[in-house]
Amino acid sequence: MAQYFSLLILSFVMLVGMSAYFWHFYKLKKKNGDSYKIPIKDILGVASLFLLSGTLFVYSLLDLPNVLADKTKQYNGNCEIVIFSNVRGGHQEANFGNHSISFPENYQGAEEGSYYCEVEYYSRTELGKSLKLYQSKGGKLINKK
Template structure:
């Protein structure tokens, strides 16, 4: 849950910061007239980051009521597990039906493959809260988070 709030706050700070910087450039240009020119690539880069952080903020904001109320959806059934490793630890992706649930940290003990899963996740952002992996239905618990 801390990853969710970190992403929400970071995207909000980026959105406000980039918007304020664009406003500052506009005011600076207006104050000094045509003598100060802003390169189009700088404006496009700022607009790109504003749109990116805005989309990330809105996407994260959609699940805020579910996160605060601890309202999750559950799935039990067959799934595919994908482990992505990087220098920062990576993440785990669980695919079932039409869903792709992401777990921010690398799920310890999980290996790529087909399992019987019990997944608890936030429905709008499809961010995982808990995961239990079984070799088969009713089989031994391989790992859980």
């Protein structure tokens, strides 16, 4: 759930920041008169970040009722665990063909590989809430929290 709220807060901060930057361009143009030209690369860069952050914020906001009500979906079946590492810690995914459920990196000590999984996740953002890995269906539980 912390991953969801950090995504929501980050996208909101980006949206507000880009809005403030647009306001700065407007005030600068008004202050210097109509002859002041804003470089097109600056306008395109800010506009693309504004649209990206707005889209991310709306996308995250769609799952807010499910997160607050703790309404999750469950999936049981074979899955592939993949770990993505980067400078900021990365993340881990449980892939089920059409779905890729995201978890924080090294969630419950899981390692890359094929398992039988029981997953609880939020449906719109596909952020995972809980993950149980088994060697096979009806087999031994591998990860314990």
